[in-house]
Amino acid sequence: MGDSEGAGRSVADKVFSIADAFQSGDELTLTEVAQRARLPISTTHRLLAEWVEWGGLVRGDDGRYRVGIKLWRLGTRQPTARRLRDLARPYLDDLLDATREHVHLAVRDDLGAVYLERLSGRDAVPVISDVGTRLPLHATGVGLVLLAFSPPEVFDAVLAAGPRRYLPNTLTSDAQLRARLAEIRLTGLDTSVEELTSGAFSVAAPVRDATGTVVAAVSIVARVERKAEPQFALGVRMAARGISAALGWRP
Amino acid sequence: MGDSEGAGRSVADKVFSIADAFQSGDELTLTEVAQRARLPISTTHRLLAEWVEWGGLVRGDDGRYRVGIKLWRLGTRQPTARRLRDLARPYLDDLLDATREHVHLAVRDDLGAVYLERLSGRDAVPVISDVGTRLPLHATGVGLVLLAFSPPEVFDAVLAAGPRRYLPNTLTSDAQLRARLAEIRLTGLDTSVEELTSGAFSVAAPVRDATGTVVAAVSIVARVERKAEPQFALGVRMAARGISAALGWRP
DNA sequence: GGTTTGGTTTCCACTGAGTGGAAACGTCGA
């Protein structure tokens, strides 16, 4: 080989690094991909060509690379996402009808909460989230709910990673978080006020599968002014219960 | 190397073959993957381990491999699918409300039509389609519409591939197809009756982007008995027009 | 026009990463 230094990364690793580059930016030039993937340009060039030939990535007229439909299709084969989205759809729709705000369905992925689905009312608060993005567990309603029902080592990892304070209300200390999670486990519901997005509050509840394991969380995010309205807590709880039932959960 | 025969496939190729294996089967054992990918077991084993380490595939307690959330997330970064789904959602919802049948949004991927979205009424006809599946261009409403506005070489390729006859009504000959596509181009609408699914008919219309290019198609699939009802053609046409407008199309 | 700048594509000599057959290992069910 020309030389070496790039520390014995396998070819597969390199292929994956390139895929990773697209998690943070949808339309990338060769050089951008190379930078993000920490690979030499020439190597990146060759591997990108293989990706394109396969069809997972496509190259636009502008020379930029994008994720292709083939890769999108592959994603649709993820069993959990497929099943949950399918079953949850009607419940989330009802929730949206009743509130006209943001409705979310999320699962935990490592130390983040990933939105599988997001429905939004026409004039809902602007939020950063989007389907497929990964948000911190400690600063979102769904995240806290998922964390509350995750194995303890996940909690430890979150703490170890140093939970970032997004807003004054964000919980960051061990004690604060523990108290909140205990409350969630007790009541089966979480209410967060301005912990990630200012001007917004969220209500979230756990979704259980047939074995009783918490596999997802449902939430509504709305403007703080509406915090007092009772239908949020009720709606989220009922939706979560409905989806759980659809998954085969019997209390 | 131990030997060779597997004809100079590059590592990347092999990695991709493994991904392909999951397009046809969601939960696969090592041996199944090896068979589908046409790779030696030991090679498959090693590469699967790398996939799992990366997180794109996950291995369940049952030893089977599945597509992981990471790969699903990567799919959500596909710009076309994301944009179209987002914009189309409200129009498709309206269409569903008005008809209570199957509502589809599809794009062309090579020689197939891929459903980006499918909403279904509670008691709609059972159909084989699902989000992410690829259906033949010549035998579906959306497919014919997409074909009508694709470059001529796509049509040639479809003919060359030998269009399969699914039901007596399926169009298969050059002449039949040409006539139908001409009609679609003229009227901006397609009506198919029992061409893929018996007992079902579909109405489909093209979606255009800001440049006037047809980028997707909308359709309704319903039971033949309702064929005479006028709201289908109207609804599909209006939905397609609405989505086009949202994409920036000005007639 | 010439020159710089920023990205892309091609080339090629070198070598260790990748290979896959085979054997060992588990785990069923009879």
Added chain:
DNA sequence: TCGACGTTTCCACTCAGTGGAAACCAAACC
């Protein structure tokens, strides 16, 4: 206990992959 079937590990061989460097291309600038 034994066979059948799937999984995991091993290892000697070698060619696929490597990446620096140079050529290339297209704007933008002087």
